[in-house]
Amino acid sequence: MPDMTPPVRWEADRTPRPTAWPQPPLPVAMARGAAGRCPACGESPLFAGFLRIAPGCPRCHAPLGDVPADDAPPYFTIVIVAHVVIGLMVVVEQTWAPPLWLYAATFLPFTLVLTLALMRPVKGATVGLMLHLGLQRDAADSVGATALFPAGVSRTPGTAAGAGRPHA
């Protein structure tokens, strides 16, 4: 006799979580972040340095510094720059075929400038995306940590749960 119990299907908890700060639509949040403004209210600067995220928005109190963008912005920047630069190099080679030194003299500085120009907007858009999705560290601590790390299980070896959180 086969087991007739229906399969259990895991469903993500999609209940909206109320926040103390405004929650604009995703494109608005990402565009504000790409423009270097707070993704939540669009009023205050997102960055406190070239790539350092401000700890919080002084106007709407969105926890900008708690969004762990980590390696995602450099990854996205590399993907975009590589497609632009390699695509252009293929077109130039097919149509003009310049000498190699000309490639080095033009495409190396172009790659550097394009990378530096895109790092801030890409990081800002990533922070806007993550804030929209509720992926700041405190939310992860309160929502996922209990499921992933039951009581008594330390998240980091040698430290108490939640202690010593790294900062971006």
Ligand SMILES: [Zn+2]
């Ligand atoms: Zn704000």
